[in-house]
Amino acid sequence: MSSSIHDQFVLFRDSLDDYHDRRERLIKASRDITNISKKTIFLLHRLALEAQDAPARASAAKAGLNKLREVQKMYAGMKDELVGDNFWRYQRQVSPGLQEYIEALSFAHYLEHGNLISYDQVQATLCGADGIAYFPLTISDYLLGISDLTGELMRFAISGFGSPGGRSRALETCYLVRNCKSDFERFTPHVWDLHKKQAVTAQSLSKIEDAVYTAVVRTSEFDLPPEMLDDLVNETVFTYNREGKNFERGNDDSEDFSHSYYH
């Protein structure tokens, strides 16, 4: 082989190897990020279910945000691979993990503040101490990540439905998800695959609406404030549980449930 052709192909080999290796590394990192983000979402659901009031939810959010620091550290480590025009070369490898991270981050943000995290706030979590972004956040990753949040909000609304204040929280999420759906409609021509996510959002929305409908119909049958209804239901559940326990473990004198509107 003539030496100049040989030399050229050696350079091509190095350049292609570098590309493939970097691509693999980023795919792995993105998978790890997806993994941590999914775990964070489960953690947030668990903690949010137990949290009865706003401060408790805020501390649940803190726990989630703490876990997401791991992800932010990983992005800090990846920034050298994504410098300059390299970000766009590997955007497709980075994007799945990034969307999952935005989903987890926006869920934690919602539990703390009760609203949607903004584009700038997300970008701010992906900046070094010097305030320089690790890489530019794309609008499409932001919108697609937030779009996934609506599914989490649906889960949050439905599974917390029976707990105190669950009905009014379901109504709040209902408004938020409904707004998301209508706000995102105008972006669908611009963002690849957003229309599919919109269809999923529509499903989640109708599940929340059905739940809220049930709440409204049942509440209207009793002329009592919703908290009182919660307590009524809880008392029944509690009494049932205590009797069950007594049956199993003999008498135990736990008297921690002390308030009822009927005493």
Add this chain to the structure above:
Amino acid sequence: MDSQTLDNLNQMLDHESDIRERIRDQVNEFDKKTRTVVGILSKIHSTHSESMPSLIETAQPVIHSFSETITTLASIIPPNQFWRWKDMWCNSLRTAVFAAVLSEYLTKGILLSLESTSAILGMQEEWHDRVHLAVEDYLHGLITMVNELSRLAVNAVILGDFEEPLKISAFVKEVFLGFSMLNLKNDTLRRRFDSLKYDMKKIEEVVYDVSLRKLVVKQPPVPAKPTS
């Protein structure tokens, strides 16, 4: 989201689609040019080797006009966003590479290097983050050239030129050896590389036929020295 945020996001997205539209216009222009040049170069299969230089000469103005389109593209692409948009024009660019490397081989018998191809296409170093010739696109252009040369080996014989297949065989073997050095993944480049062996086989069969029948009267020419 409040309406201010929505408007901001929408504005950014509108800006992106504006860029996309402008690139699309240029890609259309680019496409017209590459189709013209492919039309001219398809005549190599019915051209005797002595009139080959004048045929290639007619393709030169079109090949040189690629640089206008590429310069305009570079002015549209925002800094650092080469990889974001390159898929829009990479087919046209690969065809342009094909036209340049084929013309070089047919006139000088050598392989045009990536750097020289970039220069002919008018790529400039200061736009490297906006428009450049990626290794992958150059290699795609080379494979198209080999595909075309395997046809030319057959068609040269039809025209009574029994030497051309030997020259092509030597040249294509060198290029093939180069490709064999690469660690290709399972992508389009790999699939197209796999097709090269059929081209090699076809060329070898022609060489076999003409050699066995002693159709090459003259001494086989020294294989062209491929240099950049």
